[in-house]
Amino acid sequence: MKIQLVLPLKKHQKDVEAFLKVCKQTPSGEMAGTSGAENLSYDDWLHKVYDCFFARNLPENYVPAATFLIYANETLVGFMNVRHTLNTFLEEAGGHIGYMIHPHHRRKGYAKAALKDALSYAKDGLKLSRVLITCSVDNEASKKTIKSVGGIYQNTVDNAQLGTVHRYWIKL
Numbered sequence: 001m002k003i004q005l006v007l008p009l010k011k012h013q014k015d016v017e018a019f020l021k022v023c024k025q026t027p028s029g030e031m032a033g034t035s036g037a038e039n040l041s042y043d044d045w046l047h048k049v050y051d052c053f054f055a056r057n058l059p060e061n062y063v064p065a066a067t068f069l070i071y072a073n074e075t076l077v078g079f080m081n082v083r084h085t086l087n088t089f090l091e092e093a094g095g096h097i098g099y100m101i102h103p104h105h106r107r108k109g110y111a112k113a114a115l116k117d118a119l120s121y122a123k124d125g126l127k128l129s130r131v132l133i134t135c136s137v138d139n140e141a142s143k144k145t146i147k148s149v150g151g152i153y154q155n156t157v158d159n160a161q162l163g164t165v166h167r168y169w170i171k172l
């Protein structure tokens with residue numbers, strides 16, 4: 001399967017806006033990995049993404065992170081957010097990586113393939129030796145995705161913001 005993680009540019013605006021429009025219309029369309037694209041103008045979002053990538057103007061308690069678009073050939077199929085480090089909240093419940101696949105493109109293996117690429121970025125780009133990924137206790141799709149790339153269940157925590165989440169570590 002040919003997928004690519006790409007940093008967002010101005011030329012991706014139409015694809016991103018069309019993607020988010022569909023997600024907002026989908027009842028089960030939980031947003032994840034978008035770095036807040038759904039709440040910002042495209043240009044403001046790009047600024048935020050690059051500020052975060054280069055650790056510029058980070059709000060208190062924010063960590064540097066990379067937000068990628070997931071392309072399959074010419075089609076935008078998802079978002080992938082890789083936090084470069086963990087703070088207290090991320091260590092407890094948020095984890096290093098968040099992701100979402102377009103509702104019309106699920107169950108085709110895209111999350112699994114994109115997560116493998118995100119793990120390569122964490123290992124080779126960030127020099128991390130292990131990565132924490134978490135998911136809601138009732139998110140079967142995400143649990144299977146995490147396990148499919150080597151996630152080892154550690155524990156379950158109740159978090160005020162995210163609810164009950166399972167924590168998985170992946171050795172890189």
Ligand SMILES: CC(C)(COP(=O)(O)OP(=O)(O)OC[C@H]1O[C@@H](n2cnc3c(N)ncnc32)[C@H](O)[C@@H]1OP(=O)(O)O)[C@@H](O)C(=O)NCCC(=O)NCCS
Pocket residue numbers: 029030031032098099100101102105106107108109110111112113134135136139140141142144145148
């Ligand atoms: C979770 C999500 C990213 C999975 O994306 P996807 O591209 O459909 O997943 P894949 O096709 O790569 O499948 C990965 C694994 O999950 C399983 N899976 C996918 N969707 C599933 C579903 N709805 N129910 C049960 N299992 C599912 C697949 O069978 C596969 O398991 P396998 O390797 O054992 O065969 C997608 O459902 C999504 O975007 N959900 C909303 C946002 C979200 O929950 N993000 C995760 C936050 S932690």
